[in-house]
Amino acid sequence: MKPFILILTTLTLTFGSLTASSQAAPNNEESLHWYVKLEEAQAESKKTDKPIFAFFTGSDWCGWCMKLQANVFRKPAFVAWANENVILLELDYPRRKQLPPELAAQNRELKNFFQPRGFPTIWIFDMSYNEEAKSYQITPFGNLGYPSGSQPGQEEVKFIQTANQILANKDKMQQQQQPAAN
Secondary structure: OOHHHHHHHHHHHHHHHHHHHOOOOOOOOOOOEOOHHHHHHHHHHHOOOEEEEEEOOOOOHHHHHHHHHHHOOOOHHHHHHHHOOOOOEEOOOOOOOOOOOOHHHHHHHHHHHEEEEEEOEEEEEEEEEEEOOOOEEEEEEEEOOOOOOOOOHHHHHHHHHHHHHHHHHHHHHHHHHOOOOO
């Protein structure tokens, strides 16, 4: 009986530590933290004053999505850029696995709102809560996809340049929305 309890305790501690470590990756130069729930990404966006970077993907069927992850998202330059500039949100539309119903509904609503024409598509946006309407308001800044026409092995360079242009548009939009100082 004692060995069974010891093994059970060891397994529980091992799986417990794996579960705890997989729930929140540290946000440093070596890793990326991808949110899957919009509400959590929005809270972090509000706290850090960074826009949301929504990655529309088909994780188990979209070859270009997998290529984007390998050639851009896993590169150190992108990891550093993303950790400094955006809050990452993965919106998955798998074919061979089933998402929890609330996550599938959230992703469906965002797909209907942004209407990506294909996968992968990335939208960069801000989101705020409108007290009067009791709803969220999304302000899109721009979108991008796989960096076509980039030099092989340098895809992250073109991708980051395009993303930085979108962030520059965000800054211009915000300046235009501010009332002129007298």
